[in-house]
Amino acid sequence: MKTFLLSLAALFVTVAASAQVPSVKVENSKGESFDTAALLEEGTPMIISFWSTTCKPCIRELEAVYEALPDWLEEVDFRVVAVSTDDSRQLAKAKSFAEGRGWGSDFTLLFDKNQDFMRAMNVTVVPHVFVVDAKGKVVFSHTAYVQGGEVELFEAVKKSVRKK
Amino acid sequence: MKHRLTSLIFSCVSAVCVVQAAETADEKGYVTGSFETNTNYYLEDQLTAATVPDGNFGSNNYLKVDYHNSRFTAGLQLENYAPALVGYSSELAGAELTNFNVDWKDEDFSITAGSFYEQFGSGLLFRSWEDRAIGLNNAVMGARLTYSYKGILNMKAIWGAPRFGMAYSATQVKGADLSFAVSELFNLRNTYVALEGSVLDRYEALNTDMSIDGCSPNTTGWSGRLNAESHGFFLKAEYVDAGQKYYYNTSYAGEGQMYYRKRGNAQLVETGYNGHGLGVNLSLRRLEWMDSKVVNDASSNVNMLNYVPALCTQYTYMLTTLHPYGARTGEISSRFTNSGEIGGQLDVFYNVRRGTWLGGKRGMKLHANFSTYHTIAEEGTFRSGNLLFRDISVDVEKQWTRKFKSTLLWSYQEFTPSYGASRTTWLSNIMVADLLYKFNSSLAARMELQYLVTFEDQKDWMAALLEVSFAPHWSVYAADMYNHGMTKVHYYNGGFSYSKSRTKVALGYGRYKAGYICSGGVCRQIPAYTGANLSVTMMF
Numbered sequence: 196m197k198t199f200l201l202s203l204a205a206l207f208v209t210v211a212a213s214a215q216v217p218s219v220k221v222e223n224s225k226g227e228s229f230d231t232a233a234l235l236e237e238g239t240p241m242i243i244s245f246w247s248t249t250c251k252p253c254i255r256e257l258e259a260v261y262e263a264l265p266d267w268l269e270e271v272d273f274r275v276v277a278v279s280t281d282d283s284r285q286l287a288k289a290k291s292f293a294e295g296r297g298w299g300s301d302f303t304l305l306f307d308k309n310q311d312f313m314r315a316m317n318v319t320v321v322p323h324v325f326v327v328d329a330k331g332k333v334v335f336s337h338t339a340y341v342q343g344g345e346v347e348l349f350e351a352v353k354k355s356v357r358k359k
Numbered sequence: 360m361k362h363r364l365t366s367l368i369f370s371c372v373s374a375v376c377v378v379q380a381a382e383t384a385d386e387k388g389y390v391t392g393s394f395e396t397n398t399n400y401y402l403e404d405q406l407t408a409a410t411v412p413d414g415n416f417g418s419n420n421y422l423k424v425d426y427h428n429s430r431f432t433a434g435l436q437l438e439n440y441a442p443a444l445v446g447y448s449s450e451l452a453g454a455e456l457t458n459f460n461v462d463w464k465d466e467d468f469s470i471t472a473g474s475f476y477e478q479f480g481s482g483l484l485f486r487s488w489e490d491r492a493i494g495l496n497n498a499v500m501g502a503r504l505t506y507s508y509k510g511i512l513n514m515k516a517i518w519g520a521p522r523f524g525m526a527y528s529a530t531q532v533k534g535a536d537l538s539f540a541v542s543e544l545f546n547l548r549n550t551y552v553a554l555e556g557s558v559l560d561r562y563e564a565l566n567t568d569m570s571i572d573g574c575s576p577n578t579t580g581w582s583g584r585l586n587a588e589s590h591g592f593f594l595k596a597e598y599v600d601a602g603q604k605y606y607y608n609t610s611y612a613g614e615g616q617m618y619y620r621k622r623g624n625a626q627l628v629e630t631g632y633n634g635h636g637l638g639v640n641l642s643l644r645r646l647e648w649m650d651s652k653v654v655n656d657a658s659s660n661v662n663m664l665n666y667v668p669a670l671c672t673q674y675t676y677m678l679t680t681l682h683p684y685g686a687r688t689g690e691i692s693s694r695f696t697n698s699g700e701i702g703g704q705l706d707v708f709y710n711v712r713r714g715t716w717l718g719g720k721r722g723m724k725l726h727a728n729f730s731t732y733h734t735i736a737e738e739g740t741f742r743s744g745n746l747l748f749r750d751i752s753v754d755v756e757k758q759w760t761r762k763f764k765s766t767l768l769w770s771y772q773e774f775t776p777s778y779g780a781s782r783t784t785w786l787s788n789i790m791v792a793d794l795l796y797k798f799n800s801s802l803a804a805r806m807e808l809q810y811l812v813t814f815e816d817q818k819d820w821m822a823a824l825l826e827v828s829f830a831p832h833w834s835v836y837a838a839d840m841y842n843h844g845m846t847k848v849h850y851y852n853g854g855f856s857y858s859k860s861r862t863k864v865a866l867g868y869g870r871y872k873a874g875y876i877c878s879g880g881v882c883r884q885i886p887a888y889t890g891a892n893l894s895v896t897m898m899f
Contacts, residue, residue, distance in 0.1 A: 225551040225588040249673050283481040284668035287629045291638025295708025309478040317393040339858035342803035343830025
């Protein structure tokens with residue numbers, strides 16, 4: 196175990212690059228297989244928000260973003276990707292729920308029914324948001340949501356554009 | 360020896376990662392990971408006969424580390440139960456390097472060696488996944504190969520041993536899953552149609568009794584699926600033949616068969632429409648003898664190889680979760696025999712637009728739900744028997760002003776305390792008001808008021824919660840659930856949480872009722888306990 200831990204420590208020292216969006220197969224609204232690597236093809240910054248139908252703070256956060264989005268888009272060009280982590284029990288409901296909230300028109304909706312994308316991004320609890328810059332680097336990450344927290348999120352989006 | 364072996368494997372994996380990273384200076388790759396702890400300190404509480412483990416302490420800890428470099432990924436997970444929190448499976452004990460894997464992913468194919476998670480279709484035939492809330496992790500240790508041909512064909516093949524508790528079992532599973540996107544073949548733009556299918560073989564050496572009784576160590580099952588979507592309308596259908604199942608004859612007295620042979624099967628249909636602010640979803644499902652275990656001779660709530668969730672609304676309010684429903688997969692006991700369940704659920708979501716008479720200036724969200732599940736009256740048929748669970752609910756969410764929002768919920772729940780053995784059911788009506796007020800851009804308060812009316816069990820309950828949040832980091836709350844119908848016991852709790860960037864710390868204290876914690880339709884029975892809880896999640 197000691198050898199292993201030393202190797203692991205060496206790995207940490209050696210590798211210092213920024214995290215990126217990994218390639219994982221999820222579903223889109225139609226039920227088609229979707230490779231998350233394709234999210235980077237547009238070359239614009241994005242918010243990736245992991246949520247579920249049973250997570251009230253997640254819904255409050257996405258609602259806050261949904262309400263503020265028209266104003267935000269006047270300042271910065273970016274996308275919002277809402278990734279449902281609901282499993283097959285709630286999958287169909289998650290799609291109906293998102294439509295019933297009007298999110299389908301403003302967000303890119305993805306469905307991670309066996310939490311493969313969630314694990315690949317090392318998300319352990321939802322809500323969890325990432326801001327990814329135009330080059331595909333994760334520049335901001337935040338777990339949990341309290342009312343008003345979307346202001347900090349938008350500041351991170353603006354900062355990612357300025358970095359560009 | 361085992362520890363040495365795992366250490367050696369991961370030293371090699373880490374060394375490969377380091378060498379590869381060093382060789383490609385521009386593409387060093389990156390490391391991500393997460394750490395989570397849930398730690399409880401338990402106290403005596405005579406009023407609830409609270410469970411207090413030896414040392415008054417329980418702690419579940421998880422460390423996950425991944426290394427990514429282009430198409431290559433390596434990962435590991437360490438778990439430490441010191442000891443496990445009360446209510447968790449007794450198999451979870453000590454510290455182990457439980458999961459480790461290496462992956463190579465190309466555009467069209469991928470290969471995984473080590474532990475992995477996978478799901479075929481809806482998971483009725485096979486699912487391996489992790490759910491820390493209920494202490495479940497049935498990752499498979501072995502190999503997985505996936506291949507995709509132009510988005511038309513998607514194939515998966517797996518082989519390995521599923522995890523049970525802290526170790527990988529002697530059970531072996533091998534299977535394949537195929538999805539054929541017909542619409543891609545014919546280049547249909549607004550319609551998606553896919554034909555899908557899976558096959559799974561499970562092998563476990565038989566115990567002596569099963570061998571004498573002529574049982575087979577192999578169980579082979581398959582499923583066929585249709586997945587279609589067009590202009591917002593969708594239809595999903597799945598038929599599962601889960602293969603031969605063996606159920607112990609509890610009345611066995613030396614003569615006849617010791618094990619009943621049953622054919623596991625399930626039918627699932629999901630259909631509806633999503634569009635124009637309307638979401639309608641109808642699910643119909645019949646299950647028969649659908650129990651699938653990692654290990655035959657172990658009784659544990661996390662001993663499962665497939666996913667058979669309760670298809671009903673999963674509530675989060677305190678009083679709506681007092682009697683959660685768990686799907687019935689078939690049981691034989693001296694009390695009664697029930698081969699499974701049959702029923703369905705209808706969900707309707709509607710976004711009432713702004714500027715309409717009903718929506719007002721800021722719109723309104725409506726949701727209605729109906730679900731009902733019954734035993735199967737006669738094995739092998741679609742005839743429904745006694746009621747298992749029924750739920751009707753309506754909730755309305757309305758943003759009144761920029762500062763004030765309300766959610767009102769009414770739920771009517773009826774369930775059988777005998778798991779369908781008799782017609783007796785318990786009824787309850789639950790009302791919830793969830794009120795949110797924003798004082799300014801960073802200060803907000805949320806209040807929940809709840810009431811449960813019933814003439815059965817412990818009669819009426821009431822509950823309240825107040826949460827004050829200071830954006831973007833702090834939140835404090837206090838809650839109480841009170842049974843004033845019979846026991847007159849208060850189940851109070853309070854605490855705070857702090858979150859910054861990738862870290863969240865929460866500290867709470869309270870008295871918790873015995874019951875079930877359900878996650879994704881799988882439930883964990885927890886005893887009553889009183890104490891303090893520290894929860895930390897970090898990502899790096």
